[in-house]
Amino acid sequence: MSALFNFQSLLTVILLSICTCSFIRAMMPTLLDRRKTGLLGIFWKAARIGERLSPWVSACCLIMAFTILFW
Structure with missing residues (x-):
């Protein structure tokens, strides 16, 4: 699946x-x-x-890493 159709993947690519x-x-x-x-x-x-x-980008990276690992 492309990152364009999955919102979490799109956010990961942007970050x-x-x-x-x-x-x-x-x-x-x-x-x-x-x-x-x-x-x-x-x-x-x-x-x-x-x-x-x-600081905001690093916080978003930590949140994204947590959701990818534990969601």
Whole structure:
């Protein structure tokens, strides 16, 4: 089943992409900073969300991990 049709899988993919983009931007900032517009700008925006809302993103990751493991 695709992640588009299952809401929990869609949230998992979004959270993982936010965390991954934030990590990539922390390690290699020029990689995402060059592509702020267009289709690849989504990854830059995800990195900004991960940087600015990091306590909320980490709380959502913990909640998502708990629901995946124990639900």
